[in-house]
Amino acid sequence: MTLKIKRITTRVVAVPLDEPIVNPFVGARTQFATLLVEVHASDGTRGFGYASIESVRMVRAVECIIQDLENLIKGMDPLRRAQIYETMWRATVDLLHDGAVNLALTAIDVALWDLCGKLAEQPLWKLLGGFRQKQPVYASWTLWRHQSADRWQEDAAMLVKRGHRAMKLRIGVTRPFDEDAQRAKLVRDVVGPDVDLMVDALWGLTVNQGIRMARMLGELNYAWLEEPVREGDFAGLEQVRACQALPIAAGERISRIGHLKNLVPAVNHVILDAHHLGGITPWLKAANELESLNIPISAHSHPFTHMHLLASNRCGAWVEYMPWWDALFVDPPQPVNGAFELTDAPGLGLVLDEKAIRKFQIK
Numbered sequence: 001m002t003l004k005i006k007r008i009t010t011r012v013v014a015v016p017l018d019e020p021i022v023n024p025f026v027g028a029r030t031q032f033a034t035l036l037v038e039v040h041a042s043d044g045t046r047g048f049g050y051a052s053i054e055s056v057r058m059v060r061a062v063e064c065i066i067q068d069l070e071n072l073i074k075g076m077d078p079l080r081r082a083q084i085y086e087t088m089w090r091a092t093v094d095l096l097h098d099g100a101v102n103l104a105l106t107a108i109d110v111a112l113w114d115l116c117g118k119l120a121e122q123p124l125w126k127l128l129g130g131f132r133q134k135q136p137v138y139a140s141w142t143l144w145r146h147q148s149a150d151r152w153q154e155d156a157a158m159l160v161k162r163g164h165r166a167m168k169l170r171i172g173v174t175r176p177f178d179e180d181a182q183r184a185k186l187v188r189d190v191v192g193p194d195v196d197l198m199v200d201a202l203w204g205l206t207v208n209q210g211i212r213m214a215r216m217l218g219e220l221n222y223a224w225l226e227e228p229v230r231e232g233d234f235a236g237l238e239q240v241r242a243c244q245a246l247p248i249a250a251g252e253r254i255s256r257i258g259h260l261k262n263l264v265p266a267v268n269h270v271i272l273d274a275h276h277l278g279g280i281t282p283w284l285k286a287a288n289e290l291e292s293l294n295i296p297i298s299a300h301s302h303p304f305t306h307m308h309l310l311a312s313n314r315c316g317a318w319v320e321y322m323p324w325w326d327a328l329f330v331d332p333p334q335p336v337n338g339a340f341e342l343t344d345a346p347g348l349g350l351v352l353d354e355k356a357i358r359k360f361q362i363k
Contacts, residue, residue, distance in 0.1 A: 047115025109279025117347030128312035165338035252300035
């Protein structure tokens, strides 16, 4: 008997951050609102996906799109993911395939892939190819611009003590260049020469500032400079890369596979976010293009999805790890000695913590 999609259920939770994250462009972030999505198959199997933004109201907008899509795909075979994706894509064309639409497509698409893994009794990383079982991680939940140099020194040492072999810091925009240079050197001195260090400038620099920062970080043996110039300024990005001071990384905000043709000439390292691209289905297509060019691929945020995708790909490099979603799951994956050890738990291998969800749920 052919399986069918019986229904889609959604819940909204808001998990507070341990401390606010001060962003120079959007202010202090205090929580992440997450839309939990479950696709129910006619045999009782459920697939899980999710989408996160800071604002509960914005997440509700994504939820509304999913509710419309549920009516469209109910009764379809959940294993026919390509057909379902095309159906959803065509239905949302008038909303444009960016932002809220892509997050809605992602939540359903991830849930379908999770469902597929459960039906096959295989973890997603193996289902997609299983290139490696240990996927390197870099720590990315501290070393923010607004924190003091003393705090950076303490946290960098803490991350090394926890076994992290890579970490990312944010500099640029809010402090003078010389102060940023001192802070970058401070972290290098704390962690030593063998830890990989990345910098994210969060699209805040001019081309000349980006070149200057790249040269400074290159002298300190940093692993990459990420998103130095304004989002979408591929020509400026290419100019920063041309100084050849260190690898330039970017791409987390691209929302369509077609954007790769502008991105690839401008970077050494591509950051792909399945949530921004619209799901695992388009992420795999983009990653295949990059693999054919031997370009390293890392991922932005959402580590429990991206660890499977990067582990399946020969060019998969780094998972960005932050513990912001850990509270929603029973025994969530934890990096050990700087890497995720992927298991044989089927699908995404995640079990929702219903007690925690009741605590954080927005009715």
